[in-house]
Amino acid sequence: MTSNTGPATHRHGFSYQDNLSTSQLKAQNLLDHKEVGKLREAFEQDEGIKSFSYGRDDGEGRRTNTTLWHRPGDDITGLVARSEKVAGTMEKLLGGELYHDHAKVVIKDPFTGGAHIWHLDYGYWYLDGFLFPEMATAWIAVDKADKTNGCLKILPGSHHAGRIAHVKVGDQVGADVERVGHLSRACPLMYAELDPGDAIFFHCNLLHRSDQNSSQHRRLAYLVAYNRVTNSSVYEKIHTLRGNPLNKVSNSAITECPSKTNIQGKVYFGGPKEDLALRKLEQ
Numbered sequence: 001m002t003s004n005t006g007p008a009t010h011r012h013g014f015s016y017q018d019n020l021s022t023s024q025l026k027a028q029n030l031l032d033h034k035e036v037g038k039l040r041e042a043f044e045q046d047e048g049i050k051s052f053s054y055g056r057d058d059g060e061g062r063r064t065n066t067t068l069w070h071r072p073g074d075d076i077t078g079l080v081a082r083s084e085k086v087a088g089t090m091e092k093l094l095g096g097e098l099y100h101d102h103a104k105v106v107i108k109d110p111f112t113g114g115a116h117i118w119h120l121d122y123g124y125w126y127l128d129g130f131l132f133p134e135m136a137t138a139w140i141a142v143d144k145a146d147k148t149n150g151c152l153k154i155l156p157g158s159h160h161a162g163r164i165a166h167v168k169v170g171d172q173v174g175a176d177v178e179r180v181g182h183l184s185r186a187c188p189l190m191y192a193e194l195d196p197g198d199a200i201f202f203h204c205n206l207l208h209r210s211d212q213n214s215s216q217h218r219r220l221a222y223l224v225a226y227n228r229v230t231n232s233s234v235y236e237k238i239h240t241l242r243g244n245p246l247n248k249v250s251n252s253a254i255t256e257c258p259s260k261t262n263i264q265g266k267v268y269f270g271g272p273k274e275d276l277a278l279r280k281l282e283q
Contacts, residue, residue, distance in 0.1 A: 022200040022265050023159035024192075024198035025093065026271040030085060031138065032198040034255060039222060040142050040196075041259040042076050043105050054271030055114070059170035062114030062212055068104035069266035071244050077103060077261055079253045081224040086138050086199075089218035090226045094136055100244045101135065102269070105142075108150045108220075113152070113213030117174040121225070122204040124173050125279035128242075129233035133163065137206040140222045141194035148215040152200065155180075155187035159205035168281040169263055171272040175207060183207060184208055238276070241267065 031039065043049060055063030073079035081103050091098055108114070115185060122133045145151035161183055165176045187207070192200050199275055202208065213219055226246075233239045 011012075015182065024154060024200055025089075025196075025204045026192070027089070027199045027201065028195075028199050030199040031080070031254070032222050033197065033219040035080070036142060036197040038076055038257075038259045039080060039140075040220070041171045042201060042261045043107075043142065043222075044218060045259075048262040049105060052263070052268040053179045054269075056172050056272060057078055058114035058117065058172065058212070059169035059217050060212070062112060064114040064116065064221055065107040065109065066104055068102055068269040070100075070102045070104065070241055070269070071267050072100045072246075072265070072266055073262055073266055074257075076254070076257050077105075077222070077257055079249055080140070080222070082246055082249050083250050083251050083254055084248060086140075086224065086243070087226070087246050089255045090136060090138060090201060094134060094226065094228055097229045098226040098246055099226045099229055099242065100246050101242050103222070103224045104269075106223060107218065108210075108213035109217055110149075111214060113150055113219060115212045116171055116210045117172055118177075118180045118207055118209040119166065119173055119175050120164060120205050120207060122163055123175060124275075124277040125204060127173075128152060128238050129235040130227065130231055131234065132228075132231050133159075133203070133205045134228035134231040136201060136226055137204070138199055138201050138224045138226070139192070140199040140224075141196055142222055143220040144195055145219050145221065146193045147191055149217045149219040150213040151194065152192040152210050154192055154202065155183055155207040156190050158183050158187045158207040159203045161205070163205060164207075166281065167279075168278060171278070173277050182206060204241070223271050266275055
């Protein structure tokens with residue numbers, strides 16, 4: 001695995017020896033061709049994952065298909081999330097032992113895939129009762145992600161602004177538009193264009209979004225969210241659901257595992273109707 005910077009320590013954000021304003025790490029070839037192929041096969045062929053899929057209205061009439069679960073399990077999706085090169089990297093970036101908060105597959109279909117508006121993940125997770133922004137996401141490209149099919153767009157360094165007020169937009173939670181405008185001038189936009197198997201690790205206070213997919217190419221990504229074990233939700237129900245020990249495995253476990261997923265025990269999310277953050281913003 002290679003990165004474009006060398007890591008240094010920082011309690012509430014990712015920082016690097018040569019650029020202390022950054023909040024993300026790009027990892028090329030995090031998963032090799034065989035590993036990402038197995039992951040793609042699982043997502044494309046397993047009916048279990050498809051049966052729990054839901055969409056979020058982007059406020060412009062389009063949706064992105066998502067399946068989200070909380071407990072990693074021992075299938076290909078869980079072993080990637082628990083592997084040393086994914087979970088171990090995140091432990092170093094967040095500086096301590098982690099929970100597996102959740103994982104999800106996000107699919108933007110050709111010509112119809114919806115947008116995700118500007119937001120912080122902590123814009124959601126703060127409302128879920130997590131007191132500190134000691135959380136982060138590994139965003140792994142299963143398909144090629146570029147400007148044409150709705151790759152991730154980020155404002156590097158924007159995590160230094162801290163938590164920003166969020167509002168409900170369609171079925172999503174979006175950051176204050178005026179503040180995003182100001183930060184976009186201070187933190188110039190970057191497109192996270194990734195080849196299959198590449199990944200970007202980013203902090204929960206990093207402003208990011210992705211556009212609609214109007215191209216002929218699908219954009220499928222696998223995202224895993226992690227949380228420091230010292231940062232449990234103040235809501236017992238949320239902690240019980242999302243405070244899941246990692247039980248890390250070696251990288252070789254990925255290639256040794258069958259492609260088929262196992263829906264048993266994963267605890268799937270039911271979509272916007274179960275979204276605590278949306279309900280709170282509607283009050």
